Amino acid sequence: MVEQSSEVHISGPDETAVTMSDTGPARKETERKLAAALAELVEAEHVPADSHFFTDLGANSLVMAQFCARLRKIPDLPSPSIRDIYRHPTIRELAEALAPAPPDGDAPADTAPVPARVPEPVPATRVNPLHHRLCGAFQLLVFLVYSLVYGYITAGGYEWISEATGPGGVYLRSLVFGSIAFFALCAFPVLAKWILVGRWKPGEFPLWGLAYARFWFVKVLLHANPMVLLVGTPLYVLYLRALGARIGKGVTILSRSVPVCTDLLTIGAGTVIRKESFFQCYRAYAGRIQTGRVTIGRDAFVGEKTVLEIDTSLGDGAQLGHSSALHRGQAVPDGARWHGSPAEPTEVDHVRVPPAGCGTLRRAWFGTATLLQLLFVYLPIVLGGVYMVFTGLPAIGKRLDPQTAVLSRPELIPDALAVSLVLFFGFVGAGLVALYTVPRLLRLLVRPDRVYPLYGLHYTLHRVAARITNIKFFTWLFGDSSYIVYYLRRIGYDLSRVEQTGSNFGTEVQHETPFLVSVGTGTMVADGLSVVNAEYSATSFRLSRVAIGPRNFLGNNIAYPAGGRTGENCLLATKVLVPLDGEVRRDVGLLGSPCFEIPRSVERDARFDHLRAGEELRRRLGAKNRYNLLSMGWMLFARWLHVFLLTLFALVSVDLYGAAGHVVIALYLAVTLALTTAYYVLVERCMTGFRPLRPQLCSIYDPTFWLHERLWKVPVQYLNIFNGTPFKSLVWRLLGVRMGKRVFDDGCYMTERTLAAVGDECTLNAGSKIQCHSQEDGTFKSAGITLGARCTLGVAAHVHYGVTMGEGAVLAADSFLMKGEEVPPDARWGGNPAVDMPEAGGGSPPPDLAVKKTDAAAAATR
Numbered sequence: 001m002v003e004q005s006s007e008v009h010i011s012g013p014d015e016t017a018v019t020m021s022d023t024g025p026a027r028k029e030t031e032r033k034l035a036a037a038l039a040e041l042v043e044a045e046h047v048p049a050d051s052h053f054f055t056d057l058g059a060n061s062l063v064m065a066q067f068c069a070r071l072r073k074i075p076d077l078p079s080p081s082i083r084d085i086y087r088h089p090t091i092r093e094l095a096e097a098l099a100p101a102p103p104d105g106d107a108p109a110d111t112a113p114v115p116a117r118v119p120e121p122v123p124a125t126r127v128n129p130l131h132h133r134l135c136g137a138f139q140l141l142v143f144l145v146y147s148l149v150y151g152y153i154t155a156g157g158y159e160w161i162s163e164a165t166g167p168g169g170v171y172l173r174s175l176v177f178g179s180i181a182f183f184a185l186c187a188f189p190v191l192a193k194w195i196l197v198g199r200w201k202p203g204e205f206p207l208w209g210l211a212y213a214r215f216w217f218v219k220v221l222l223h224a225n226p227m228v229l230l231v232g233t234p235l236y237v238l239y240l241r242a243l244g245a246r247i248g249k250g251v252t253i254l255s256r257s258v259p260v261c262t263d264l265l266t267i268g269a270g271t272v273i274r275k276e277s278f279f280q281c282y283r284a285y286a287g288r289i290q291t292g293r294v295t296i297g298r299d300a301f302v303g304e305k306t307v308l309e310i311d312t313s314l315g316d317g318a319q320l321g322h323s324s325a326l327h328r329g330q331a332v333p334d335g336a337r338w339h340g341s342p343a344e345p346t347e348v349d350h351v352r353v354p355p356a357g358c359g360t361l362r363r364a365w366f367g368t369a370t371l372l373q374l375l376f377v378y379l380p381i382v383l384g385g386v387y388m389v390f391t392g393l394p395a396i397g398k399r400l401d402p403q404t405a406v407l408s409r410p411e412l413i414p415d416a417l418a419v420s421l422v423l424f425f426g427f428v429g430a431g432l433v434a435l436y437t438v439p440r441l442l443r444l445l446v447r448p449d450r451v452y453p454l455y456g457l458h459y460t461l462h463r464v465a466a467r468i469t470n471i472k473f474f475t476w477l478f479g480d481s482s483y484i485v486y487y488l489r490r491i492g493y494d495l496s497r498v499e500q501t502g503s504n505f506g507t508e509v510q511h512e513t514p515f516l517v518s519v520g521t522g523t524m525v526a527d528g529l530s531v532v533n534a535e536y537s538a539t540s541f542r543l544s545r546v547a548i549g550p551r552n553f554l555g556n557n558i559a560y561p562a563g564g565r566t567g568e569n570c571l572l573a574t575k576v577l578v579p580l581d582g583e584v585r586r587d588v589g590l591l592g593s594p595c596f597e598i599p600r601s602v603e604r605d606a607r608f609d610h611l612r613a614g615e616e617l618r619r620r621l622g623a624k625n626r627y628n629l630l631s632m633g634w635m636l637f638a639r640w641l642h643v644f645l646l647t648l649f650a651l652v653s654v655d656l657y658g659a660a661g662h663v664v665i666a667l668y669l670a671v672t673l674a675l676t677t678a679y680y681v682l683v684e685r686c687m688t689g690f691r692p693l694r695p696q697l698c699s700i701y702d703p704t705f706w707l708h709e710r711l712w713k714v715p716v717q718y719l720n721i722f723n724g725t726p727f728k729s730l731v732w733r734l735l736g737v738r739m740g741k742r743v744f745d746d747g748c749y750m751t752e753r754t755l756a757a758v759g760d761e762c763t764l765n766a767g768s769k770i771q772c773h774s775q776e777d778g779t780f781k782s783a784g785i786t787l788g789a790r791c792t793l794g795v796a797a798h799v800h801y802g803v804t805m806g807e808g809a810v811l812a813a814d815s816f817l818m819k820g821e822e823v824p825p826d827a828r829w830g831g832n833p834a835v836d837m838p839e840a841g842g843g844s845p846p847p848d849l850a851v852k853k854t855d856a857a858a859a860a861t862r
Contacts, residue, residue: 049092065820081835124790125287135208136726151666178379189221200261234367268298270538307814325814340594356453356540366455416648439465479507480709481628520550528557593832608699620701631710692754759789767796
C-alpha cells in the first residue's frame with residue numbers, strides 16, 4: 001500500500017543508503033532493540049519483526065514520530081526519518097535499510113569509515129538587552145509620529161474638502177487631495193529606501209541594532225504602501241523597479257508578499273510568479289538578518305505557496321512547482337522543472353495554458369487605465385463619499401457643525417449605537433447581496449476552459465469576482481460549522497450530496513473562481529485550502545475546474561491545482577504537494593513535498609467513527625450546530641461591539657476637535673490600535689476563563705472541540721502591525737503564550753496560544769506557523785509545542801502539535817515539522833516532512849553560486 005504507485009517519487013535528501021547484506025548477529029540485535037523501543041509505544045509485549053507498523057500494530061504517524069525521536073537518543077541504533085518508516089514499514093525491513101554499508105572489497109576489512117563532514121552549527125547571536133529596549137522605543141516613536149502626521153493630514157484634507165460647495169466641488173477636491181495623498185504615500189517609501197539604505201547588498205547584521213532599525217523602517221513603509229493594492233498589474237512591477245529591482249518586460253507578479261531588499265531581486269522577462277509566494281531577499285536567522293540575491297531568469301514560472309530563500313536562482317525557462325521551496329544555495333538550471341521542499345527535479349509541466357496576444361502596448365494601456373480609474377473614480381468616491389455620509393448622519397454632522405459642536409455627553413452612546421449598527425450590519429447585508437449577485441453576472445462574461453489574454457476586460461472581471469468571493473469575513477463567520485456548506489454552495493461551489501459533519505470546511509478557504517470547484521461527498525477540509533483553478537502564462541490565463549474526490553480529508557495549508565491526480569478516499573496531509581502526474585491516487589494518504597504514499601487511516605485513528613453515523617450522529621450534530629450557531633452570534637456581537645467602541649471614540653474625538661484641534665485626530669490611530677489589541681486579548685481570555693487549554697484527544701462532537709472552534713474565530717489580524725517589534729511578544733504573552741525574552745517575531749501565527757512555549761531570543765520568520773492541534777476526519781488532537789532558547793523557524797515553516805525543539809535548533813524555510821518530533825539542540829532540520837538536514841544551516845552559499853547569479857542577472861532582464 002505504501003509504494004503502490006511508481007509515479008510517486010519518495011527519494012530525497014534523507015534517502016537511506018540501503019544495503020542488502022545477509023542477516024547476521026548484529027542485524028538481529030538491531031532488530032531486537034528496535035522492536036523493544038516500538039513495543040513500549042504501541043503498548044505491546046512483543047513486536048514481531050515482520051509485523052506492519054500500521055496495518056498489524058495499529059500505529060499512526062504520531063506514534064512513529066515518537067519512535068524516531070526515541071531512536072535518536074540511543075547512540076548505537078540507526079536514526080530513521082519518517083520517510084524511512086513509510087518506505088520500510090516493518091522492523092526487519094527498517095533494520096536492513098538502515099544497516100551500514102559493507103566495506104569496499106579493495107579496502108582492509110578493519111578500516112573505519114570516514115564520516116561525512118557536517119557543517120558546524122552557526123551560533124545564535126546573543127541579543128543586547130539595551131539594544132532591544134532602544135529599538136522598541138524607536139519603533140514606538142516612529143508609530144506615534146506616523147499617527148500624528150497621518151492625523152494632521154487627514155484632518156487638514158477634511159477641512160479643505162468641507163469648504164467645497166456642491167457635489168461637484170466635493171468631487172474635485174476629493175480628487176486633488178486623494179491623488180496627492182496617493183502619490184505621497186507611494187513615493188515616501190522609495191525616498192526613504194534610497195536615503196536611509198541606498199542599495200541593498202548581500203550581508204547580515206544583528207537584530208535590534210541601528211542597521212535593523214533602518215531595515216524595519218523601510219519594510220514597514222513598503223508593507224503600508226497603497227501600491228500593494230495594485231499587485232497583479234504592470235504598475236506594481238514599475239514600482240518595484242523604482243525601488244531598485246531589476247525586472248524585465250512582460251513580468252506578471254500575483255503575490256502580495258512584498259520584497260524588501262529589492263536591489264537583490266532580479267526577474268527576467270516573461271516570468272510569472274503566483275500568489276502567496278515569498279521572495280523577500282532577506283531572512284531572519286539565529287538572531288541576525290541575512291540579505292541575499294534572488295535571481296529568476298527569463299520565461300520562468302514560480303508556483304503558488306512557494307518560498308525562494310536568499311542566494312537562490314531559477315534559470316531561463318525554469319519552473320518551480322506549487323507548494324515548493326528553494327533553500328539557500330539551490331539553483332534550478334535553465335529549462336529545468338523542479339518541485340518539492342527542498343526542491344528537486346521533476347517532469348511535471350506547470351505552465352499548461354497556451355500563450356495569447358499581450359504586448360507592451362496592452363500592458364501600458366491597462367496600467368494607465370487602472371491608475372486613472374483609481375484616481376478619478378475610487379479615491380473621489382471613497383473620500384467624498386465618506387465626507388458626505390459623515391455630514392449626512394446627524395450623529396456626526398451635528399458635531400462637525402461649529403454651531404452645534406458642543407453637545408451633552410449622554411448623546412454620545414445613543415449616537416454611537418446608531419452609527420455602529422448601521423455601519424456593521426449594513427456592511428454584512430450589502431456584502432451578502434453583492435456576494436450572491438455580482439460574481440454570477442460576471443461569470444457570464446468569463447467562460448471556463450477558454451484562453452484569455454492578460455490585462456484586458458476578462459482579466460479585470462475575473463479579478464473583481466475573485467476579490468468579492470474571497471472576502472474573509474464570511475468564511476470566518478460560517479467556517480467550522482454546518483453553515484459553511486450552504487454559504488459555499490450559494491457562491492458557486494459544487495458540493496455534490498453533502499454528508500454533514502458540522503466541520504466540513506474551516507474558516508480559511510480561498511479560490512480563483514467558486515463556480516469551478518467540485519468537492520465530492522463525504523470530503524472534509526481542515527483549513528487553509530487554496531483552490532488553484534486559474535492557470536497563468538506570461539501572456540494569458542484560463543479558468544479550469546478543480547475536482548476533489550469523495551471521502552477525502554484535506555489537512556492544513558494545501559494548494560490544490562487544476563489537474564490534481566487524487567481520487568476517492570484520499571488523505572492529503574498538511575502542506576502536501578498535490579501530484580499533477582501519474583495514476584490517480586485512491587484509498588491512500590499523501591504526505592510531504594514531493595508527496596509519497598502513506599496508509600489512509602489506521603485503527604487507533606478510527607476510535608470515534610461510531611459517532612459519525614446513525615442516531616448518535618444526529619443527536620451530537622444537532623448539539624454541535626446549536627453551539628456553533630451560538631458561537632457565530634457571540635462573534636458577531638464581539639465584532640459589532642468593537643465597531644461600537646471605535647465609533648464611540650471617534651465621536652468623542654470629533655466632539656473634542658474644536659477644543660484640541662488636530663491633535664485629537666492625530667492620536668486616534670494610535671489609541672485605536674491599543675484599544676483593538678486590549679479588546680481582543682480580553683475577549684479571548686474571557687472565553688477560556690483565563691485558564692490555559694489542555695491537551696486533547698477527542699471527537700469533533702465533543703464540546704471541548706467546539707470551544708477550540710470558537711477560539712479560532714477571534715480576530716488576530718491586528719497582530720501583523722506588531723511584526724518585527726518587541727511589542728509582538730508582549731501581546732503573545734497577554735494571549736497566554738509562554739514567551740521568552742527578546743523573541744523576534746516577523747509574522748508567526750500560533751493557533752492555541754496557551755499550549756505554546758517559545759524560549760528566549762528565538763527567531764520566528766514571516767509566514768511561519770505553530771499549530772498545536774490536528775484534525776483528522778472526525779478526530780481532534782492537541783498538545784503543547786516547546787521551542788527552546790535561540791531556535792529559528794524559517795519562512796513559512798510549519799510546526800505541528802507535540803513537538804519539542806532543543807536550544808539553538810533551526811527549522812528551514814517551508815518545512816513541515818511533524819507531530820511528536822523531538823529536534824535535538826543545535827540541530828538543523830528541513831524539508832517536508834522535516835528531517836535532519838545540516839545544510840539547512842546559515843552558512844554561506846557555494847562560492848560559485850554568486851558568480852553564476854551575477855552573470856545571469858545582467859542577461860535575465862533583457
